Amino acid sequence: MRAIEVRNLRKLYPKKIPLPFRKVEWFEALKGISFEVKRGELFGLLGPNGAGKTTTIKILTTLLEPTSGEAKVLGFDVVKEAREVRRRINLVAEGERTLYWRLTAYENLRYFASIYYVPRSEAEKRIRELLKMVGLWDRRNDLVMNYSRGMKQRLAIAKALINDPEVLFLDEPTLGLDVQSAVFVRDLVKRLVKEEGKTVLLTTHYMHEAEQLCDRIAIIDQGKIIALDTPEGLKKLVKKDTIVEVKVKNYTGNNPFGLVKVEENNGTIVLRGSLGEEEIPRLVEFLVRNNAKVLSVEVKEPTLEDVFIKLTGRGLRD
Known part of the structure; x- marks a missing residue:
């Protein structure tokens, strides 16, 4: 069974809020994309801003319904079986506002552990392991509002692992980070795949990041997938140039x-x-x-x- 299956996925947004008797104009963010992600694979969606990467992530994580087409995660339909999908995945969304800044790192993870019904005895152990994994154990009692952007992103990854998801979605995980923090996040992502067997779908517009991390890459542009292969396979398209x-x-x-x-x-x-x-x-x-x-x-x-x-x-x- 594939971890992710996408078939002819389309998503339309109204360009303007429709008023009575006004004709609605539509913007097609996704134009019938299809791809599959293997279990244990680090799969990348590479493309410029506005290409459709975040829309794809939102559909696959059940935050947005597609206009048409089909998407399955671990065999569950993201629309018809959304609850089953949510139990088995997690997401690191673009931006920092996925954490409670007036809580400490420890309090954030304890809160999200309760949301995912992680047993209290298991939650304490998992919180400790995750904070050590992302290098924040010594700062666990500091308010998140006092963290640097890189520290917040590391905590966001720890938060996304609190339910031990089978599939992890990372939407521009190094966007805006300093070089040192970006390197830390990339190394952590590689470890999650190689050592813990996670399936990861990563979106990025950093070509070197996709090339360094991903087993396979789909290049997406203007709502269409225009190429899909391994990094080396894609570069063969220009090898003779x-x-x-x-x-x-x-x-x-x-x-x-x-x-x-x-x-x-x-x-x-x-x-x-x-x-x-x-x-x-x-x-x-x-x-x-x-x-x-x-x-x-x-x-x-x-x-x-x-x-x-x-x-x-x-x-x-x-």
Whole structure:
């Protein structure tokens, strides 16, 4: 049995609150997506903001009903058997407001243990183990409002494990974290899969995070899954291409020679994409003619960003 099965899932939202006699316009957030997640797999949904990642997570965790299609978690239908699904899963949602800030870390976990009907004798042991796992045992009696963002996210993961879920959903778990906290969270997620056998579905728009963590990745864009494979399998789509990364200043044009902007910082723009080696001198000449200052030109190893660029013609962060 698969841990997660999704078939032709669609979700429509009204663009405006409908008034009497006003025609309702609809936005299609999911356009018939289908995929499966194996038990014990770390599966990633990679895509830009607004691609449909969070909508997918909300449907699979029974927080939102689909417009049409079917979704099952551990064999239970997320609409018809929502209660059975909820007993076996948990979620780390995007953002920090999933905890009670005026309670301590210990009090938060004790409260959520009671919600999931964890026996008191077992709850005390589990709370201690989880707080030690996320490195917060020594701060267990501190109010959450005094925690850093990274500490809050670690506690949110501990909270999501309080019912010992078979399937864990992580929606942008490292969003906004400092480097050290993000590394801690990624290492913790890998341990949950490899050592405890959890099934994890993770959404992210960080390509390096998906590449580092996931066994398989579905790339989602504008409500459609446009590719699904292992990280190495996806990169084979651009393996034969020459990937060029150019750093320039003072360039105001668009997509020279098919390269796309993947980063901009303090006036420095990073352009990236596939390009024939014979075209590189012509590209540099073009940029100079357009008053751009070329800082560097490098040939790079393909990444998932390059896969996304090839499939969509734009950068993952656009």
